Amino acid sequence: MRRWTTALLVFGALMAIWEWLVRAGVWSPVLVPSPVDVGKYLVVSIQDKTLLEASYVTLKRLLLGYAVGLVFGLPLGLLIARFKFFQDTLGLLALGFQTLPSVCWAPMALLWFGQTETAMFFIVIMGSLWSITLAADAGVRNVPPIYARAAQTMGSRGLHTWLKVILPASLPFIASGMKQGWAFAWRSLMAAEIYITILTGFGLGHLLHYGRELHAMDTVIGIMIVIVLIGLLTDKILFSPFESFLHRRWGTGK
Amino acid sequence: MTLADELRNEPSEKLLVECVSKTFRARSGKILALENISLNVREGEFVCLVGPSGCGKSTLLNIIAGLDRPDTGRVLADGKPVNGPGRERMVMFQESSLYPWLDVFGNVMFGLKLEPQFSKEERREVAMFYLELVGLGKFTRANIHELSGGMKQRVALARALAPNPRVLLMDEPFAALDAMTREQLYSDIQEIWAKRRKTIVFVTHNVREAVCLGDRVMLFSPHPGRIQEQFEIQLPRPRDINSVDLAKYSTEITRALKRHLKPELAEVSE
16 A cells, blocks of 8 residues: 555656646647646547547457467467477477567568458467467476476376476466567557558557647557556556466565 | 186285396496396385485386386386386475475375375365374465475375375485484384385485384495395384484494495595
8 A cells, every 4th residue: 555655646746747847838738748638638538438449449459369379379389398399390480480579570461461450460469479389388398307207106197297287387487478478469569550550440559640640749648658557457467466376386586 | 817827926025126227328428327136125114225326226216116117127016017107106206396386285185186086075085184194284275385394395295195005115305304304204204104004115325314214224336226235124113313223223334335335436546
């Protein structure tokens, strides 16, 4: 509670200084609108539903694409870790694609799928898939062999060992890979939305883009704040509980 | 089984190790870890394998467990050849092999869940029984990292005992513990062994520990790993590691150990 109060006070003070700088004419309102103006834009855009709709469109793309990345990334990582053949082929491919900034997939996605939702999904999937794959692979490789040996003496074999020992043992690695995958997916989606107009839905990136076209700095800053807030919230809601569970169980972290 | 088979079968040893050899390939060439080891262990016997590190005693234990395969020779458990790991021969490892993603109770349940004959309720009962037996009845929901080294090895013991194996294979399970905790565990393991009548093969490099626990102590020497001598320990139980009688035995065995190591050392110094 105390930490929240501190954060509120500090950010409140910074906003007050910002407001004062704009009102005193130190900063031009054309380039830096006052926090009150940004707030007004946010209220209006929430009321006329543009902001909510855009957030919904963006989050849907992100969550669905990420889910697909997760569903395919984990098994691919396990395959790479398990079979030498996949390690030498798919593993190399995954490493290569992971280093490729995923917005580089945008031109190909556009040519293949046109200005459609599919193109957006494709970019998000490519952003998250390879990080998750590589993290799962690294996780499995770092499992102490004694875990599997102990499981074998208790009668565990094959798939059971993989699901009940290897997979949970590699969770700390997988968790950080999931987080990285999420970050890449989020970045690539924003880049793609700013860069590509999709006819079926306007996301936050599109609003940001039009804010620039219309020289509406209140829109630009307002949307940026929303994007930051979404990032913070997903971290707190999606990853923090999972991470604190891991820290508690493994005894890592604070 | 026909009558002829029945008659031909001698009363089988619990564990029979026949002429087992094992080589490892290392950078410096082949290492003969075990050379022609034969050993038999009676039902309910507590056998300790003692020797300096690198003498292959852990390798032998892994072969008995079915985790490693011998190059030549074979291992029989109850007259049947060992072809892989199995629940009737549970292993307790030197380092902690407990699963950090499960709590204490979950770790003990791991092996039990692989026993289809139990109902859920029975499994919980068995797990609780063994956790009480090792004195951890109050720590069932603790995370593994919250336990001390001694408590961890107690959980490992409960986990190994829970599927009710007839043979317990222990690979220097107390090596990383402090002396006080170890002494407590010596008396605990003797008590559990007496209560549950297990056959135990116990690997250690600590001669005193071996004399304290074993009915029989097998002395190993390294390069290549061989059994040099065996000692019957005829001391009443429960034994106290600090007793004078025990010290006599361990002095004798330590002397024998040095005798077997000497030619080796002489070779090195030449």
